[in-house]
Amino acid sequence: MAKAIVIGAGIAGIASAIRLAVKGYQVDVFEANSKPGGKLGEIKMNGFRFDTGPSLFTMPQYIDELFILAGKNPKDYFDYIKLKEVCRYFYEDGLRLTAKSNIELFAQEIEEKTNSKAKEVHRFLEKSATIYEITHQVFLERTLHKLKSYLHWDTLKSIFRFLQIDPFRSQSKANEQFFKDERIAQLFNRYATYNGSDPYQAPATLNVIPHFEYHFGAFLPKNGIYGIVTALVKLAEELGVKFHYNQKAEEILFIDSSKTKIQGIKIYDKIYKAEVVVSNLDIWFTYKNLLKGIDAPKKLLSQERSSSALIFYWGMDGNYSDLGLHNILFAKDYKSEFNAIWKEKTICNDPTVYINITAKHIRGESPNDSENWFVMINVPANNGQNWDLLIKEARANIIKKISRILNRNIEKEIICEQILDPRSIESKTGSYQGSLYGNSSNNRFAAFLRHPNFSKKIDGLYFCGGSVHPGGGIPLALLSAKIIDDNLPS
Ligand code: FAD
Incomplete structure (x- = not known):
């Protein structure tokens, strides 16, 4: 049986492992963290549960497809609802809009x-x-x-x-x-x-x-976004995929000195052999850390990174009937907000605030009469800014803005808190500079400049995930695994 190794158990790594197992490979996944999911993480505190990364789920058919491919019924593993309300929008001039899925x-x-x-x-x-x-x-x-x-x-x-x-x-x-x-x-x-x-x-x-x-719809997994990870790992394990946690890959190895054919990977001086190696790492770290002695595509790796995020996970005492599952509280001056992020590489005083509250739909996400708030603003990728100071200022501005728009002092209702920022996004998920989606698409040719899903020079080496073609976000990361599948040797 041919062997395949997947480095990283992010969503695209797990999807690649499933596809390889269906193709008949014996698959091992090596993950640096103690849990699978990468950016799709979860935290639990004081009776509250939070998804740490993505909150908006679109194109669920790409997940269903993996179960169908394995001959299983997706609904036996993973269920989701189609949202009737896509998002609530709040403007500083008092305008409120509820974006219904019915156009x-x-x-x-x-x-x-x-x-x-x-x-x-x-x-x-x-x-x-x-x-x-x-x-x-x-x-x-x-x-x-x-x-x-x-x-x-x-x-x-x-x-x-x-x-x-x-x-x-x-x-x-x-x-x-x-x-x-x-x-x-x-x-x-x-x-x-x-x-x-x-x-x-x-x-x-x-x-x-x-x-x-608005065409395919916005969805919510019945067990939250982390439910996607749990369901896919279950499927992968049933197909014989072996997950190895706390195993940080150190190097990709080659059979030949001219480095044209994969031999396997190295972890703590142990060599694991395979005919196929798929890297689910941010492409920047794949070249920097794993592909020693291989020329990196400098132009591609020096492109501008996508933005990062500052997220507050707040357990909130009370219920907020003005808010729905997805809420956007717009900055008054949107252009200045983006100028601050992209030109000044900082955070403006009035950022657009996104609040996601899964407790609105899922029971058990928070104790009675309370809500689990995921409060996020867009921020620049990490270039060594003084984040402690920026976070302190942003927290105060966010609380002021939400209190102003909801006409309610929310600060005293925050029971517990955790914070994720560009530095911790990088250290926890291996994303260079903490950017959420690999390279930015500010350049009109960005779609053509993403790294391919396979190596033209190294036989057996493949790349998946949000930093390579076709791009970031759950649906595109899943498509990267599909493209690998379509291009494996038959
Ligand atoms: P990643 O999640 O990047 O995981 C890579 C994995 O590789 C990690 O588990 C890491 O630990 C592991 N790893 C790294 N180095 C090594 C090594 N040397 N050895 C072994 N393992 C290693 N997308 C959406 O579709 N909707 C959203 O609403 C949305 N919101 C987001 C909000 C936030 C805050 C974040 C962070 C992301 C959001 N995204 C959203 C983007 C989405 O999460 C990503 O595009 C997608 O999860 C990327 O998946 P990936 O397969 O590239 O793997």
Whole structure:
């Protein structure tokens, strides 16, 4: 039986392990942490449970697909609900919007409460659908790094329609033109942050992202996001995959001195042999730490990283009926917020605050009459800023902002707290500079510049996860595993 090793038990590492096991490999996963999941982590404190990383779950079909591939019924392992309400939006001028998954209702609410018309929303979402139609097979579901991808008829059609993906103006410029009311442009600009980018720089192609939420839907796993990890690890183990925790890979080894064929990996001077090695590490650390003596792709690795996050996990005494599962409290001056993050590499005084409360839907997430708040702001990747000071200031500003908008003093209702910042994101999940999604997509060619999912020079070496093609976020990380699967030797 051929052997495969996966380094890292992030979501893409686990998905790769499942796919390799289904293909008949004997698979071992080596994970540096004591638990699987990587950025999909969980913490429990004082009777509260929190997902530590992702909170928004889209494209659940990519998870279901793994169970189906293994001949299992996904519902026996993992269940989720489709949300009727996508997000609640709060503006400093008092405007409140509830984005329903029913586009008619959402567009109607926008027409009733703002200067934008329902038809602007419909036109925008039609454009979003067109970008998806042109890009998904070519840029998301296939490798860009093999000639065979370009020989498909749909690829050629997409190339002819390239201008329709709106690559030459920024997302904010496009949205200013779609929407008469700048608050609605702001609402749709927010989607650039879904892959850690800046709407004032990133191409309008990123307007594809709302299509995932408004066409396919937003979902919530019934056991929280960490339930995805538990279910996939269970499936992998049933397929014979062996997980080894607290095992930090030190080096990828080669059979030959010219380093063209994989031999296996090294951990604490022990050698584990395999024909296939998949690295789920941030590509930056794969080259820096594991591929000794191999020339790193310098241009790719020196690109601007995506943004990071500052998160407060607060156990809150009380219930907050104004808030739903996903809530956004917008900065008054959105442009200044992004200037602070991207140009000044700091945090502004009035950041946009995201609050996620799974206790709104899942029982047992918090004690009675209390809620588990995941409170996040976007911040720059770690470049050695004085984080202790920035966190202290941001905490005070966030509390002031939420209290102002909800008209309730929330500070005294915080029962317990933990904090995650760019430094701890890097140390806990191995993400260079603590960035959430690998490289940023501020550059219009970023989609083409991500690292391939296999090595052209080293036989048996593959790469998966949010820092390589096709990109960050749970759905794309899962697609990276699928692309590896499609490109394994038959
Ligand atoms: P990672 O999660 O990066 O895991 C890599 C694993 O490799 C880790 O477990 C690490 O310990 C291990 N490792 C590192 N070095 C070694 C070594 N030498 N040996 C062995 N193991 C090693 N995505 C969404 O879709 N929706 C969201 O709402 C969302 N919000 C987010 C919020 C936050 C705060 C964060 C941090 C991320 C968010 N994301 C979101 C992004 C998403 O979490 C990531 O894109 C995705 O989880 C990346 O998965 P990955 O497979 O690349 O592995």
